[in-house]
Amino acid sequence: MRDAKIETSRLTLRPWAEEDIEQLTQGLNDLKLAKWLAFVPHPYTASHAENWVRRCREISNSSDRPAAYEFAIELRPSRLVIGGVSLNKIDWQAGTAGGGIWIADNHQGHGYGREAFEAKIRFAFRELGLTKLVNGFFDGNENSWAMQRKLGYRRVAEVTSRCMADGRQTIEHVTTLLRSDWERRNN
Numbered sequence: 001m002r003d004a005k006i007e008t009s010r011l012t013l014r015p016w017a018e019e020d021i022e023q024l025t026q027g028l029n030d031l032k033l034a035k036w037l038a039f040v041p042h043p044y045t046a047s048h049a050e051n052w053v054r055r056c057r058e059i060s061n062s063s064d065r066p067a068a069y070e071f072a073i074e075l076r077p078s079r080l081v082i083g084g085v086s087l088n089k090i091d092w093q094a095g096t097a098g099g100g101i102w103i104a105d106n107h108q109g110h111g112y113g114r115e116a117f118e119a120k121i122r123f124a125f126r127e128l129g130l131t132k133l134v135n136g137f138f139d140g141n142e143n144s145w146a147m148q149r150k151l152g153y154r155r156v157a158e159v160t161s162r163c164m165a166d167g168r169q170t171i172e173h174v175t176t177l178l179r180s181d182w183e184r185r186n187n
């Protein structure tokens with residue numbers, strides 16, 4: 001299933017496109033936000049965004065079972081791109097995947113993160129048939145943990161990690177969600 005598109009009550013999750021470069025750059029060129037993400041450089045320029053969009057297209061065209069689904073989060077009906085959510089490091093054999101999410105600073109706190117993450121989880125378990133999602137959050141990122149906890153993620157480990165944006169080494173709390181637990185909560 002390539003170029004998947006997901007509709008929720010307020011959002012469309014769809015593949016990144018050239019037209020998104022400006023909004024992608026604006027959203028991620030923000031250290032307050034990037035300091036919670038592992039692989040976003042700072043400053044984040046249009047050329048970073050262009051490379052990212054190109055890479056997403058390559059991954060999605062590479063196979064019917066791609067290694068990742070990277071979604072732009074679009075607000076309806078304005079079609080404004082307010083963030084990104086991903087399923088990555090997909091191991092089809094093991095039924096597992098990693099992932100991440102960001103919502104632009106001026107759109108946080110309206111439930112969009114939760115709505116997009118929930119849709120991504122449903123897609124992973126119901127459409128792709130995966131059985132376990134692995135995520136995480138840097139120590140101190142209470143907003144991310146609050147969102148993940150409400151969706152049923154559990155903290156399972158701590159590892160050291162490095163933030164590309166500010167170069168600091170930090171603790172990363174690893175979190176997981178099993179399909180069996182999620183199905184129990186949603187039935």
Ligand SMILES: CC(C)(COP(=O)(O)OP(=O)(O)OC[C@H]1O[C@@H](n2cnc3c(N)ncnc32)[C@H](O)[C@@H]1OP(=O)(O)O)[C@@H](O)C(=O)NCCC(=O)NCCS
Nearest residue numbers: 036101102103108109110111112113114137143144146147
């Ligand atoms: C983490 C993030 C994606 C959450 O998205 P969001 O749209 O702001 O979060 P939501 O509005 O959906 O909130 C989900 C829950 O988390 C909590 N929460 C999220 N942001 C909050 C905030 N600013 N203040 C207080 N609580 C917050 C709330 O408890 C909320 O629960 P509710 O649905 O019962 O109200 C967003 O804050 C973000 O992009 N942060 C920077 C990048 C990042 O940390 N990404 C995740 C890396 S692991």
